[in-house]
Structure formats: C-alpha cells, structure tokens
Amino acid sequence: MKEYQLVQNTIDFVKEKLQNAEGGHDWFHIERVFNTSNLLLNHEEGNTLVVQLAALLHDIADPKFYDGDESVGPKTARNFLVSQSVDEKIIEHVVSIIKHMSFKNSLETEGTKFTSKELQIVQDADRLDAIGAIGIARAFNYGGFKNRELHNPDVPPNLNMTKEEYKKSTAPTINHFYEKLLLLKDKMNTKTGKKLAEERHQFMLDYLDQFYKEWNGAE
Numbered sequence: 375m376k377e378y379q380l381v382q383n384t385i386d387f388v389k390e391k392l393q394n395a396e397g398g399h400d401w402f403h404i405e406r407v408f409n410t411s412n413l414l415l416n417h418e419e420g421n422t423l424v425v426q427l428a429a430l431l432h433d434i435a436d437p438k439f440y441d442g443d444e445s446v447g448p449k450t451a452r453n454f455l456v457s458q459s460v461d462e463k464i465i466e467h468v469v470s471i472i473k474h475m476s477f478k479n480s481l482e483t484e485g486t487k488f489t490s491k492e493l494q495i496v497q498d499a500d501r502l503d504a505i506g507a508i509g510i511a512r513a514f515n516y517g518g519f520k521n522r523e524l525h526n527p528d529v530p531p532n533l534n535m536t537k538e539e540y541k542k543s544t545a546p547t548i549n550h551f552y553e554k555l556l557l558l559k560d561k562m563n564t565k566t567g568k569k570l571a572e573e574r575h576q577f578m579l580d581y582l583d584q585f586y587k588e589w590n591g592a593e
C-alpha cells in the first residue's frame with residue numbers, strides 16, 4: 375500500500391474511533407498534533423511515516439477513559455496497523471512511541487527506557503497542544519468534564535505527586551498549571567519544539583496574572 379493511502383486510512387480509523395471523545399481529546403486534538411508534528415519534521419530529522427502514524431494513533435484509547443488500563447491504546451494501534459499490513463518494524467516503533475509518550479509515564483523512573491527522534495517529535499507536538507491558549511481551553515474543559523473547581527486558594531498545588539496520586543487527583547484546574555502545564559516548556563525535546571513552547575508558556579503566565587487580578591477583584 376502507498377504511504378499516502380495508509381495515512382488516509384489511519385485518519386479515517388481515528389476519526390471514527392474518537393467520534394464521542396471529550397473535547398480535549400477529540401479528532402481535532404489529533405489533527406493539531408499531526409499538523410504540529412509535520413511542522414516539526416520540516417526542521418528536525420525523523421521518519422515521516424512513523425511520526426505521522428504515531429501522531430494519529432497516540433490517543434486512540436486514553437487510559438483515563440478505560441479504567442486506567444494503559445494497554446488498550448497500544449493494542450488497538452497494533453491491531454489496526456497489522457490489518458493494514460504495515461511492516462513489523464514500523465509497527466513496533468509506532469507502538470513503542472504510544473506506550474512511552476504520556477506525561478505520567480515520563481514521571482516513572484523505572485520501566486523500559488525507550489527514545490527515538492520520532493518519539494521526541496510527536497511528544498513535543500502533543501505537549502505543545504497542552505500549553506498556550508489551546509492548552510488553557512483543554513485544561514478547563516477537562517476540569518469541567520471531571521466537575522473540578524476552577525480555583526480554590528485553600529488547595530495549594532502539589533508538586534510531588536506520584537503517578538497514582540496524579541491520576542486520582544481532584545484538585546482545582548488552576549493547580550494543573552503548576553503541576554503540569556508550566557513544567558512542559560523545560561521538557562521539550564527538540565530545538566524547534568522549545569522555540570514554539572516559549573510564546574505559549576508566556577501566554578499562560580500572562581493569563582494567570584490576569585486570572586488572579588480578576589479573582590481578587592482588582593481594578
């Protein structure tokens with residue numbers, strides 16, 4: 375099969391699968407990560423097919439919506455790629471990327487260490503979508519989905535959460551900025567990713583300034 379056709383089939387598969395996904399994890403999140411990955415590929419070395427397939431399939435079954443089961447996503451991606459007769463080497467690489475991409479997994483020190491230029495690119499694209507104006511919208515959307523408070527001055531951010539605590543946390547959405555979003559800028563892998571993260575990071579800092587100003591009723 376031509377690579378172009380394979381990518382088209384993957385797009386169709388992912389769109390269908392994510393039809394009822396929550397707003398921060400829907401097809402448009404995937405489309406943004408796919409587009410940003412392609413943009414990063416213009417400046418960074420990496421295998422285009424692996425990057426594109428991993429970008430498209432990286433949130434195919436988010437553990438948050440599968441009772442915390444982290445194996446559903448990689449399995450679903452593998453089965454799909456096998457059904458498309460993709461080369462086993464490429465399947466293995468794409469599935470490894472999906473397994474290792476999440477922020478929570480990167481918090482784990484144990485476990486298999488895997489990295490590749492392609493993983494770095496897709497991870498940067500996913501992280502870029504978690505910060506800036508889109509990142510703010512996604513965070514409050516997710517907080518609303520989980521019925522979280524916007525902000526509560528009596529609940530300080532917890533910067534030392536384990537992976538389990540992070541999963542169970544019911545903290546206000548503003549805390550998520552300190553626990554994750556503001557940390558992402560320094561976790562970017564690629565030079566181009568770092569550059570793109572700067573403006574989005576500054577936008578969040580400005581947003582928080584304005585948020586507290588309004589919260590405190592300042593003129």
Ligand code: ADP
Pocket residue numbers: 398399433436476477500501503504509512513514516517543546547550555
């Ligand atoms: P990814 O797209 O990288 O898989 P996640 O699944 O961790 O990211 O989160 C998806 C979106 O939901 C991100 O924009 C993230 O900031 C947001 N989100 C995740 N956990 C929380 C939380 N506890 N509070 C607010 N937003 C959250």
Ligand code: NI
Pocket residue numbers: 403407432433500
């Ligand atoms: Ni994602």
